[in-house]
Amino acid sequence: PAPGLLQVVEQCVRVPVFVMIRPRGGDFLYSDREVEVMKADIRLAKLHGADGLVFGALTEDGRIDTELCTALLAVCRPLPVTFHRAFDMVHDPLVALETLISLGFERVLTSGCDSSALEGLSLIKRLAEQAKGRIVVVPGGGITERNLQRILEGSTASEFHCSARSARDSGMKFRNPNVAMGASFSAPEYSIKVADVAKVRTLNAIAKNIL
Numbered sequence: 001p002a003p004g005l006l007q008v009v010e011q012c013v014r015v016p017v018f019v020m021i022r023p024r025g026g027d028f029l030y031s032d033r034e035v036e037v038m039k040a041d042i043r044l045a046k047l048h049g050a051d052g053l054v055f056g057a058l059t060e061d062g063r064i065d066t067e068l069c070t071a072l073l074a075v076c077r078p079l080p081v082t083f084h085r086a087f088d089m090v091h092d093p094l095v096a097l098e099t100l101i102s103l104g105f106e107r108v109l110t111s112g113c114d115s116s117a118l119e120g121l122s123l124i125k126r127l128a129e130q131a132k133g134r135i136v137v138v139p140g141g142g143i144t145e146r147n148l149q150r151i152l153e154g155s156t157a158s159e160f161h162c163s164a165r166s167a168r169d170s171g172m173k174f175r176n177p178n179v180a181m182g183a184s185f186s187a188p189e190y191s192i193k194v195a196d197v198a199k200v201r202t203l204n205a206i207a208k209n210i211l
Contacts, residue, residue, distance in 0.1 A: 003048045016051035018082060021072070028058040028086035035068060042075045052079050054109070056086025063091060064099040073104060082107040085140065088114075097127055101134045109161055111141030117155075118147050124155040145202045152210045164203055166196040 001009070001019060009017055023030070023037040030038065042053055053076045057065040064083075073081055083105045090096040093113050100108055110127065112120015117139040128137040139151050140161030152160060170190035181189055 003044055006045060006048045006050060010049045017049070018052035018054050018080075019045040019050040020084060021045070021053055021055040022084075028056050028089060029060055029065075030057055030068065035071075038072060039075050042072065046076075046079065050079065052081065052106075054082040054084050056084045058086055058089060061091065062089065064096050064103070066099060066103060069103050069105075080106040082109055082138070084109045085111060088112075088120075088141075093123060093127065094130060097130060097135070097137075101131070105135060107136040107138050107159070109138045109140045111139070114141075116142030117151050117160075118142060121151060121154045124151075124157065128156050143203075145199060145206060148203055148206045149210060152207065158211060160207065162203065163193075164196055164199040165193045166199065168192045168194050 006017070006019060019041075021038050021041050023034045023041070038055065042055075045053060055069075055072060057068045057072070059065045069083075081104075083100050087093065087096060087100075087108050087110045090113070093110075097108065108127075110120070110124060111117045112123035112127070114120030114123070117124060120141070121139075124137060124139050131137050136159055137155070137157060138159045138161050139155050139157050143151060143160055143162035148160065148162075151157070168191070170192060172190055175190055179189075
């Protein structure tokens with residue numbers, strides 16, 4: 001997020017705010033210039049009150065980039081750090097988990113190296129068992145109020161990640177149907193994705209009942 005967004009969020013919520021450091025979409029193999037951006041973004045996030053940070057970096061052969069992660073973790077100190085779903089692109093998740101633990105990550109976000117946490121549930125459970133409390137394994141990816149109970153019970157996870165969003169129609173009365181501001185597969189200009197309070201409350205209720 002931009003520093004302005006982070007500042008406003010910090011003023012509006014009473015829960016810890018973790019900032020994701022991701023200079024672009026696509027893969028998790030970063031150039032030297034992109035690493036400079038990531039370090040600068042971490043410093044800005046800390047300056048503007050982030051409670052924790054989230055990032056991920058891989059080598060070209062699908063392993064955790066220990067050299068880069070070590071350098072970024074040093075900039076993040078003393079804040080807690082989560083390794084995000086770059087984990088789902090690793091060559092060997094069981095080896096990668098041990099690497100993250102040795103590096104000092106507090107959490108790892110994963111869909112179990114599958115298209116959703118539900119489909120990757122068996123691996124998520126295996127990772128949580130392997131972790132033995134040394135790192136928090138956080139299921140994420142396609143989690144909704146319809147499958148949360150099954151995912152929490154099946155993975156033995158104590159935390160989870162989801163967007164809990166819904167689409168809201170734009171307030172624009174004049175609309176130009178001939179122009180798209182992004183690629184043809186991107187979200188329509190007159191539909192806005194927002195956090196859905198009702199969904200968040202439902203998900204919280206389900207989780208509290210289980211945990």
